[in-house]
Amino acid sequence: MNKENIILAIDKMTDAMESQKEFLTELDIVIGDGDHGINMARGFGEIKKKRDLLTVMDAADIIKNVGMILVATVGGASGPLYGTAFMKAGTFLKGKEELSFQDFLEAFQSAIEGVMARGKAVEGEKTMLDAMLPAKRAMEKEWQLTGDVKKSVEAGLAAAKEGVEYTKTIIATKGRASYLGERSIGHQDPGATSFTFLLEAIASQM
Amino acid sequence: MNKENIILAIDKMTDAMESQKEFLTELDIVIGDGDHGINMARGFGEIKKKRDLLTVMDAADIIKNVGMILVATVGGASGPLYGTAFMKAGTFLKGKEELSFQDFLEAFQSAIEGVMARGKAVEGEKTMLDAMLPAKRAMEKEWQLTGDVKKSVEAGLAAAKEGVEYTKTIIATKGRASYLGERSIGHQDPGATSFTFLLEAIASQM
Amino acid sequence: MKKFINDVAQVENEMILGLVKAYPQYLRKLDCGNVVVRSDRKENKVALISGGGSGHEPAHAGYVGTGMLDAAVAGAVFTSPTPDQVYEGIKAIAGDAGVLMVIKNYTGDVMNFEMAAEMAEADGILVKQVVVNDDVAVKDSLYTVGRRGVAGTVFVHKIAGAAAEKGEDIHKVQAVAQKVIDNVRTMGAAIRPCMVPAAGKPGFELAEDEMEVGIGIHGEPGTHREKIRPADEIVDLLLEKILADIDYSESEVAVMVNGAGSTPLMELFIINNRVSDVLKEKGISVYKTYVGEYMTSIEMEGFSISLLKLDAELKSLLDEKADTPAFKA
Amino acid sequence: MKKFINDVAQVENEMILGLVKAYPQYLRKLDCGNVVVRSDRKENKVALISGGGSGHEPAHAGYVGTGMLDAAVAGAVFTSPTPDQVYEGIKAIAGDAGVLMVIKNYTGDVMNFEMAAEMAEADGILVKQVVVNDDVAVKDSLYTVGRRGVAGTVFVHKIAGAAAEKGEDIHKVQAVAQKVIDNVRTMGAAIRPCMVPAAGKPGFELAEDEMEVGIGIHGEPGTHREKIRPADEIVDLLLEKILADIDYSESEVAVMVNGAGSTPLMELFIINNRVSDVLKEKGISVYKTYVGEYMTSIEMEGFSISLLKLDAELKSLLDEKADTPAFKA
Numbered sequence A, B: 001m002n003k004e005n006i007i008l009a010i011d012k013m014t015d016a017m018e019s020q021k022e023f024l025t026e027l028d029i030v031i032g033d034g035d036h037g038i039n040m041a042r043g044f045g046e047i048k049k050k051r052d053l054l055t056v057m058d059a060a061d062i063i064k065n066v067g068m069i070l071v072a073t074v075g076g077a078s079g080p081l082y083g084t085a086f087m088k089a090g091t092f093l094k095g096k097e098e099l100s101f102q103d104f105l106e107a108f109q110s111a112i113e114g115v116m117a118r119g120k121a122v123e124g125e126k127t128m129l130d131a132m133l134p135a136k137r138a139m140e141k142e143w144q145l146t147g148d149v150k151k152s153v154e155a156g157l158a159a160a161k162e163g164v165e166y167t168k169t170i171i172a173t174k175g176r177a178s179y180l181g182e183r184s185i186g187h188q189d190p191g192a193t194s195f196t197f198l199l200e201a202i203a204s205q206m
Numbered sequence C, D: 001m002k003k004f005i006n007d008v009a010q011v012e013n014e015m016i017l018g019l020v021k022a023y024p025q026y027l028r029k030l031d032c033g034n035v036v037v038r039s040d041r042k043e044n045k046v047a048l049i050s051g052g053g054s055g056h057e058p059a060h061a062g063y064v065g066t067g068m069l070d071a072a073v074a075g076a077v078f079t080s081p082t083p084d085q086v087y088e089g090i091k092a093i094a095g096d097a098g099v100l101m102v103i104k105n106y107t108g109d110v111m112n113f114e115m116a117a118e119m120a121e122a123d124g125i126l127v128k129q130v131v132v133n134d135d136v137a138v139k140d141s142l143y144t145v146g147r148r149g150v151a152g153t154v155f156v157h158k159i160a161g162a163a164a165e166k167g168e169d170i171h172k173v174q175a176v177a178q179k180v181i182d183n184v185r186t187m188g189a190a191i192r193p194c195m196v197p198a199a200g201k202p203g204f205e206l207a208e209d210e211m212e213v214g215i216g217i218h219g220e221p222g223t224h225r226e227k228i229r230p231a232d233e234i235v236d237l238l239l240e241k242i243l244a245d246i247d248y249s250e251s252e253v254a255v256m257v258n259g260a261g262s263t264p265l266m267e268l269f270i271i272n273n274r275v276s277d278v279l280k281e282k283g284i285s286v287y288k289t290y291v292g293e294y295m296t297s298i299e300m301e302g303f304s305i306s307l308l309k310l311d312a313e314l315k316s317l318l319d320e321k322a323d324t325p326a327f328k329a
């Protein structure tokens, strides 16, 4: 992945957040407060506005700045979390111009750690982590087995989607859905879902 | 009409106001504030409660006290107006034990004058007066022509009902319906309607 | 009918009881009916009484206290209180300085208060009255009952109340109340009706894209119906009527953006954003603004705008201290 | 969606502008985003900042003024403000005495405020925080995010604000804020949902005979659904949960009956009538009652009851002067 790929991936994320805005919001209406799609679309809308500024930066800085824009515009829980994820990944990648799949995996790991620290959450709490962590594990496993980027990415994407399905089966213990207790069962987590769309955008550039 | 008739007439009024409560309220919802039936039922409900007290009084005092109870419990525009009507009639009849039809007509005249003074209203303003005044005129006319109580009363009742129909055709210039301006056309006046029910109760005892 | 109530027949009683229990430091209820008086009665001042049907909360009992009303009488929902209730209120607050009745211009209110005044006068109590008629939605004609009294009434309570608290005599208090009435105009619109609990039905029905313009405060339909428009355009529509009624040019005004009962404060502030801009454009300067629920129609979703044209006297009385459950200055 | 708005994208901005234009004597808006600060900034005191998503009007900007908040930050509807907004607010009010952040316990609010504090601390600003979690509808468990912060937050603003205005140092102000948090409990119910304007859909749907119990303040569904009951029984249900959470026996309390946005005041008073009776029965004495809209969920029709257990210190701070657009004492 080079800088061009990263910019294209971010463009795809922007498109996805715009086109999935209503869907994500609907999911959040059911078990949250009905703003997740609106929040994400606002954040990526701002990234679109600042696209010209971003494209002159180097790869790592683009990613870090995307994080900063998300923190500054998304709000809610997802803003600091996704913002931290991108900022951590960008910081980790500092200086790199061309990213290997191994770089990507390590940056992703760093992003996940950021989310876990900021959100004080672990797997199984019905959050974006339930898509992130399985995706990360599946990619690593496939990569070690086959060394095939395409296959690894596909495995990750499948695992993220499974993770979203899994969120339907559990009680939320973090985020707003946790206030519903048992009533949160049966519904998929909006943040896990939005993460899957973001991962799809990245996957398309690998 | 003797005291027994008056008590029976008042009982009938009470029943009518109870059974027409919703109908009168519906009429008032359309061009007023939706309380006329409720108001009248409250007033006559109180009269029912005080029936034992009333029945020991003489005819004129019963009527006057009905007026005082209405003033004290109905509220709104109809309370002071109907209250005044009964109080004026009662005052006019003071001392009389047996009421002739002539007495009735004169007491009615006195009641109407009370309403007009209190309400600062005349005929044609889409109020209870548009049932009262035609009823009074029709009864007088028939009484002068035939000297027949039954016929006179029937003529009065018919005229009151026509008066109610007439209120549908005019713009209100008094009471809450006046705020609707042109929009009040097409709807019958709640007070004219309730008056017709009261007159029916009286008619049944003549 | 979905409401937080127990029994439609007890709505007014329980409401007044709940109010008095919330604010015993301000209010006391008389034993006879829903009449609320100041708990710290101040002697040797003109006493102010107001009231009307219930359903306008916090009006009128919420304005009983220092610098505003001395008594408020609450009838059944949207039904003027009866003369004997008003009479009890007058007796409870009357002193040598006399009593001023602040009546909203409705046939029922005027008649019931006037009958009460006749009863009080028979007892030798000095009673004067003013009749508030600020609603420009309704034509002021000699041949009709004239304009209704709506949210502008709160300014009358505030300013006449301040004059009374300062110790002005009844002629002065009445005159200043009349000055407020002469200088305040109001108009409103609604997008959702309300219903009298005992009736269980709304006063009118509106389609998803309709609004009622020129609404009163008793759930009755307005003067006409229109397609709903953006908030700014509705404000423009109402302000146009208000500003055409008396000459506000180059004057200072107090503004009241009054919620009808269920309009979110968020929307009232959006409305005020436009009100404020339009007045600025027209060179009318805003001395003070009041945004909130001051004179409601139970759960109606609507609002009214009131403009009170001020002079030095009205400004200073508006600034005087008021301490009541629903209005503090 | 039938609302008095112009453009869903401008709801928050126009609302804040309309608010600041209504109350310039109290409020000033920063140029960068929806951050509102006191227009008469008082130096040499601990500065209080609070905020959250919009949609809770009059919270939080309505509580900016003497004896309460120094700044309020408003995010998008029901969305916590971002760290940079909060940071701007902190910078605008920070003095040597430090800044106390009053945060409602939501993942988003806590994270965004904490990130802002990190930014401010990097500038050498002293920042402390308290997290309000008064909603007993939600279980307080080590394994979850814990209880939500709801209407009880207003008591924190009032009492910590009074301590700061009196000149107490940051440790004292933080301690007293925490004391309020430890002693206030709230629970609510709703019969009609609200909707985020940008979403255009309600957070849940209820049948004509249903209510949602244990609602939060973000339009989300409550903890469970029941058949609607008479107001008194709903009060009993909520009070039971509240009274079971901490020991209120023989104590003095401040009561807040808070409207969720479109509940008529009439109903809030009917509710208070029962609250007051039940507390009396249980031997809990009511020191002060607040009935009105203090922490809303746009146009939700519902209410919450908050009970704050008082001691001498809290009582005296509750009685201190407060002068803000939405809370005066």
Ligand SMILES: Nc1ncnc2c1ncn2[C@@H]1O[C@H](COP(=O)(O)OP(=O)(O)O)[C@@H](O)[C@H]1O
Pocket: A028, A032, A033, A035, A036, A037, A039, A040, A075, A076, A077, A078, A079, A081, A115, A118, A119, A120, A121, A126, A127, A128, A129, A174, A175, A176, A189, A190, A191, A192, D078, D079, D080, D107, D108, D109
């Ligand atoms: N503590 C947490 N750790 C990780 N993810 C979280 C946490 N809390 C919430 N989330 C994620 O954030 C999503 C909600 O985001 P959003 O709706 O934008 O914010 P808010 O909940 O503040 O309205 C949830 O669906 C969940 O995936």
Ligand SMILES: Nc1ncnc2c1ncn2[C@@H]1O[C@H](COP(=O)(O)OP(=O)(O)O)[C@@H](O)[C@H]1O
Pocket: B028, B032, B033, B035, B036, B037, B039, B040, B075, B076, B077, B078, B079, B081, B115, B118, B119, B120, B121, B126, B127, B128, B129, B174, B175, B176, B189, B190, B191, B192, C078, C079, C080, C107, C108, C109
């Ligand atoms: N000035 C008036 N003169 C005579 N009748 C009137 C007058 N004003 C109102 N009414 C009558 O009163 C009726 C309404 O009574 P009601 O609904 O009980 O009182 P309110 O209008 O105060 O709610 C009207 O239908 C009309 O017949």
Ligand SMILES: [Mg+2]
Pocket: A028, A032, A033, A034, A035, A036, A076, A176
């Ligand atoms: Mg959300």
Ligand SMILES: [Mg+2]
Pocket: B028, B032, B033, B034, B035, B036, B076, B176
């Ligand atoms: Mg009526």
Ligand SMILES: [Mg+2]
Pocket: B033, B035, B076, B077, C053, C077, C078, C079, C080, C108
């Ligand atoms: Mg009425």
Ligand SMILES: [Mg+2]
Pocket: A033, A035, A076, A077, D053, D077, D078, D079, D080, D108
């Ligand atoms: Mg949110």
